[in-house]
Amino acid sequence: MVESFDNRLDRDTGSLLFRVLLPNPDERLVPGLFARISIPVGPAGKALVVPDSVIGTEQSLKFAYTVSSSNTVEKRFVVPGPLVHGKRIILSGLKEGERVIVNGTLRVLFPGQPVQPQEAPAAAPSTPKAGSAH
Secondary structure, rough: OOOEEOOOOOOOOOOEEEEEEEOOOOOOOOOOOOOOOOOOOOOOOEOEEEEEEHHHHEEEEEEEEEEEOOEEEEEEEEEEEEOOOEEEEEEEEOOOOEEOOOOOOHOOOOOOOOOOOOOOOOOEEEEEOOOOOO
């Protein structure tokens, strides 16, 4: 439980000073110990995540290839968010249920190209902690 914190960011270290009360029944934590912790700054929520490897770059824009209902390639410009457990959160540009090309993106030559998709099992929905540092 966070008891208090300093409202200033240390410019030299990029850190904040917190006072946290932690249970320590086995006395593994000792005075002067430093730790890296993640503190959620908001409620956990659902997020649309994709493997980080599917995000491509075109100059300064990020994109992902999707497959349309007619099995043709579409290029979607996306706004990627933080990386959580090896998956990239997509803030905008993709919708839930869209089919994203995960393997074979190097064989995509142009948007509108016909493809024969092979469905991969969908990953379980992710609920990342808001504001967590990784």
